[in-house]
Amino acid sequence: MLRTGNEPKKDRFDASGAAFFAAYVGPSMNPTLREPEIMEIVPCGDRSLRPGDVVFLLPPGSDRPVVHRIARATAAGISTRGDNNSRNDDFLLRREDIQGRVVAAWRGRNRREIAGGFRGRWNGHWLRLRRVMDRGVSPLLHPLYRSLSLKGSVTRCLPASFRPRVVVFRDQGQDRFRLLLGERVIGRYEERERQWRIQRPFRLLVDERTLPGQTEP
Secondary structure (H helix, E strand, O other), X not given: OEEOOOOOOHHXXXXXXXXXXXXXXXXXXXXXXOOOOEEEEEOOOOOOOOXXXXXXXXXOOOOOOEEEEEEEEEOOEEEEEOOOOOOOOOOOEOHHHEEEEEEEEEEOOEEEEOOOHHXXXXXXXXXXXXXXXXXXXXXXXXXXXXXXXXXXXXXXXXXXXXOOEEEEEEEOOEEEEEEEEOOEEEEEEEOOOOEEEXXXXXXXXXXXXXXOOOOOO
């Protein structure tokens, strides 16, 4: 997660400048948070931290912030998990490791509330249940889905203005590729794996053979 100076509305800062914004990066909190949304984060202060809260944290021994949801809070420590992850993080947090709560996500001028506490906890449970159901159906539909996506037959029927586009940016001296549909990031090129990761069902809208770095299946 990278802090940014591109605040959606500067008047949301309080007089002390305590509130801050950060750009969301990565898939671990999808679909609750998605690139390229800007997170609105407020310090915890004296407020108690509750399971279900989405928090901006610094893992022990790391200087790279992470945003995950609180799964459990016990005397031993605070356990967190990404909404798109299958298991809790392998570390326990102290309260001082948590720098703030994510209360909203911005996309342009549109502000969307991020639920915490009881509502947030049930949102997390529902997303995990949906993943389990999806894994049960996927083996039945995957062959047809992959065949259609590799052929690019669907995307050829779309007007050019409705097709996803590839954008590239420089990060630590390397080119990073993202696939956008409108303002939504629907795919990313994984350098280490040398392949594209594209969200379903958007792979149907892409001719993978035309994407940068694509190898033959």
